[in-house]
Amino acid sequence: MERLKITDDHGFTARKLRKEERKIKDASLRQRVTAVRLIMEGYLGKEVAEMLNLHRQSVSTYVQLFNEGGLEKLLDKKTPPGKSPYLTEEQQKKLKHMILHSTPFEQGLGMATSWDTRIIPSYLQNQYGISMTRVGVNKMLHCLGLSYTRPTLYLGERRRTEATGICARDGDDKKN
Structure with a gap:
């Protein structure tokens, strides 16, 4: 199994990510930033998943999102559309x-x-x-x-x- 890597830090250091974590009110979004920060600090994906009580695939997804679009893409929480109404x-x-x-x-x-x-x-x-x-x-x-x-x-x-x-x-x- 390959080690998770931050391929593009988008100008963020672990210290800057920690500051961003403190600003975020939503716990699940804060957890995403924490996962990326811990990977940036050198922890294994499996260790981060255990520390944050996440599935290892979730940690991998968060790192992938961060690598693709930085903090903005990581914090973009898309909600499912839900059922369409019966009436127009x-x-x-x-x-x-x-x-x-x-x-x-x-x-x-x-x-x-x-x-x-x-x-x-x-x-x-x-x-x-x-x-x-x-x-x-x-x-x-x-x-x-x-x-x-x-x-x-x-x-x-x-x-x-x-x-x-x-x-x-x-x-x-x-x-x-």
């Missing part, structure tokens, strides 16, 4: 507008006067052919800036969103 942005805007400005009864979804996580999945199934759980709908509503509140019966004229079960959080309804 346009469909989400349309759904939000519909929830805030109409009732299920007005949309022909029975006698209900307020939206809830039982009615919305059936609407999504009928309108877009999308099957979502109630928990998924709740998360989607949260992402849209909406939250579920218990419907309240008001006598007289009140804002429609106060009478419905779902309302905008923190003034989000003013944006749309």
Whole structure:
């Protein structure tokens, strides 16, 4: 097995890397810099992995990243993209507008006067052919800036969103 080597130090010494380590708040990113610094100081990859409780392949990857692009590439932490949403942005805007400005009864979804996580999945199934759980709908509503509140019966004229079960959080309804 070959010894790990820093082929391009990008102007960094072990001392400069130690100073950079102290500036980094994120523990996992700091650990990356520490691994490279220890290799620079002459430790074996296996020893560094044991000291930092890492897999030896991770240490090798960190050294490779540092050799390719220096500290910038080493600290570039790409996050996975995650699952794409069921609805497009346009469909989400349309759904939000519909929830805030109409009732299920007005949309022909029975006698209900307020939206809830039982009615919305059936609407999504009928309108877009999308099957979502109630928990998924709740998360989607949260992402849209909406939250579920218990419907309240008001006598007289009140804002429609106060009478419905779902309302905008923190003034989000003013944006749309």
